[in-house]
Amino acid sequence: MNQALARKWRPKTFAELVGQEHVVQALTNSLGTQRLHHAYLFTGTRGVGKTTLARILAKAFNCEQGVSATPCGTCSACTGIDAGRFVDLLEVDAASNTQVDKMRELLENALYAPTAGRYKIYVIDEVHQLSGHSFNAMLKTLEEPPEHVKFVLATTDPQKVPVTVLSRCLQFNLRQIPAEQIRARLAEILQSESVAFEPAAIAVLARAARGSLRDALSLLDQAIAHGGGQVDEASVSAMLGLAGHEHLYNVLQSLAAGDGKAMLAQADAMAAHGIAFEQALQELASLWHRIAVAQIVPAALSADDADQPMVQDLAGRFSPEEVQLCYQITNQGRADIVLAPDEYAGFTMTLLRMLAFAPEGATRAAIPAAMAASGAGGERRTAPAAPAAAAPTPQAKGAKAVDSPSKADAASARIADWAGLLGALRLSGMARQLAHNCELVGESGDVLELRVAAAHKHLLEKGPQERLRAAIEEHLGRSIRLKIEVGDPVGHTPAQLDEQERRSRLESATQALNADPFVRELVDGFGAQVVPDSIKPQR
Numbered sequence: 259m260n261q262a263l264a265r266k267w268r269p270k271t272f273a274e275l276v277g278q279e280h281v282v283q284a285l286t287n288s289l290g291t292q293r294l295h296h297a298y299l300f301t302g303t304r305g306v307g308k309t310t311l312a313r314i315l316a317k318a319f320n321c322e323q324g325v326s327a328t329p330c331g332t333c334s335a336c337t338g339i340d341a342g343r344f345v346d347l348l349e350v351d352a353a354s355n356t357q358v359d360k361m362r363e364l365l366e367n368a369l370y371a372p373t374a375g376r377y378k379i380y381v382i383d384e385v386h387q388l389s390g391h392s393f394n395a396m397l398k399t400l401e402e403p404p405e406h407v408k409f410v411l412a413t414t415d416p417q418k419v420p421v422t423v424l425s426r427c428l429q430f431n432l433r434q435i436p437a438e439q440i441r442a443r444l445a446e447i448l449q450s451e452s453v454a455f456e457p458a459a460i461a462v463l464a465r466a467a468r469g470s471l472r473d474a475l476s477l478l479d480q481a482i483a484h485g486g487g488q489v490d491e492a493s494v495s496a497m498l499g500l501a502g503h504e505h506l507y508n509v510l511q512s513l514a515a516g517d518g519k520a521m522l523a524q525a526d527a528m529a530a531h532g533i534a535f536e537q538a539l540q541e542l543a544s545l546w547h548r549i550a551v552a553q554i555v556p557a558a559l560s561a562d563d564a565d566q567p568m569v570q571d572l573a574g575r576f577s578p579e580e581v582q583l584c585y586q587i588t589n590q591g592r593a594d595i596v597l598a599p600d601e602y603a604g605f606t607m608t609l610l611r612m613l614a615f616a617p618e619g620a621t622r623a624a625i626p627a628a629m630a631a632s633g634a635g636g637e638r639r640t641a642p643a644a645p646a647a648a649a650p651t652p653q654a655k656g657a658k659a660v661d662s663p664s665k666a667d668a669a670s671a672r673i674a675d676w677a678g679l680l681g682a683l684r685l686s687g688m689a690r691q692l693a694h695n696c697e698l699v700g701e702s703g704d705v706l707e708l709r710v711a712a713a714h715k716h717l718l719e720k721g722p723q724e725r726l727r728a729a730i731e732e733h734l735g736r737s738i739r740l741k742i743e744v745g746d747p748v749g750h751t752p753a754q755l756d757e758q759e760r761r762s763r764l765e766s767a768t769q770a771l772n773a774d775p776f777v778r779e780l781v782d783g784f785g786a787q788v789v790p791d792s793i794k795p796q797r
């Protein structure tokens with residue numbers, strides 16, 4: 259499986275396109291009745307299928323079997339477009355400077371009839387980034403389009419597209435793909451690829467992809483490599499730096515029981531596991547959302563979601579009003595965490611706030627004893643913090659320790675410890691994967707030179723690079739630029755160091771197990787065998 263999954267499984271027909279049924283329906287209808295427009299605009303966030311849709315549309319226009327919503331996929335036009343070598347399909351990425359130079363020349367050629375196809379098709383991605391004179395050149399063609407020209411424009415930022423262009427386009431808004439549809443697609447692909455997976459693992463990946471199927475597939479590539487050819491939840495959660503459902507489940511169980519001490523103990527355990535608290539709050543918000551769905555429309559929960567029993571259990575422990583309030587508190591906690599003394603304090607304050615407040619008239623299963631005694635239990639519990647729920651003095655835990663040296667020191671200092679720096683950044687998803695698979699090559703002026711192995715170069719997307727740059731910049735308190743080259747790492751990337759550590763933990767776990775007297779007895783006395791894959795080291 260050398261080919262990146264995102265490329266291999268790129269949809270080739272309207273029917274294969276996931277999550278954009280409303281757009282596909284409208285396009286199919288207009289193609290079916292031969293009502294063709296000369297300019298289309300697809301808007302939507304990155305990775306939702308805009309350029310994929312543009313290519314399918316190009317086939318629909320140029321298929322040798324005739325214009326239709328179901329291009330044959332086998333004629334020379336269809337196969338040429340699929341392979342990215344069809345002379346009458348001109349693709350321009352307006353965000354790339356090198357390509358913009360040729361825009362005017364390309365548009366001048368619009369007057370000439372197509373060479374091989376029925377239509378000459380201009381696909382312009384990130385069209386809002388076209389420079390002034392490129393826009394004017396395009397507008398001229400758009401105003402009086404030759405019969406044989408079609409424009410398919412795509413943008414993540416339609417507000418920046420001039421009205422003169424918008425008004426000449428048939429506009430379609432592609433939506434972010436719901437996690438459930440992404441999950442189902444990942445399951446399909448893994449089955450076709452004969453890769454073993456845990457359902458919970460792909461549910462986690464689907465949520466981490468935030469509506470982008472392309473990101474989901476890139477993360478899946480990473481997960482397969484990380485999991486040594488299979489996709490299990492523990493290694494996916496570790497790869498993404500996620501809290502995993504167990505920790506959060508314990509936190510909410512303790513909350514339902516009104517047990518502040520247990521909640522803090524759980525937060526300590528999470529700190530010991532090196533879990534990023536900002537991201538944990540995001541997962542917590544997502545969990546509250548699923549609990550709310552379970553309460554109001556239980557049928558909407560996916561039966562394939564391995565977390566479902568846990569979500570349903572929690573749905574029975576909180577009132578719908580409490581869930582709404584806690585969701586608000588969690589989101590507020592995410593906004594506040596940058597202001598908190600450290601991430602641990604920000605996270606635990608959010609937990610304690612959920613414990614201290616309840617919707618008007620609500621009574622939680624068990625009100626903290628100290629609070630009930632203070633008489634603030636029944637009505638809106640806004641009592642001064644009682645001992646059981648007292649906020650701890652901010653302690654230096656996990657994230658804080660990595661956070662030093664302070665920003666002022668960091669601004670002048672050169673970066674010595676790349677892995678240490680990453681530990682202090684709040685990165686998630688693709689940006690985190692990119693960072694962890696890079697090694698620091700050097701630093702000159704404001705340029706940070708990184709190297710990523712060719713095997714991971716699909717992580718070099720604009721979005722993740724920009725998120726990584728912004729996070730480093732914010733941490734260092736000075737502006738930087740990233741220069742990432744593709745090549746074999748000389749030293750070790752943080753991802754490789756993690757992998758080494760995981761292996762050595764596994765090795766010592768295996769040794770310890772083999773040395774265990776009881777295991778020895780089973781092996782020697784009963785001819786038992788230790789199944790190597792079943793050994794999982796304690797973190």
Ligand SMILES: [Zn+2]
Binds near residue numbers: 321333
């Ligand atoms: Zn065809």
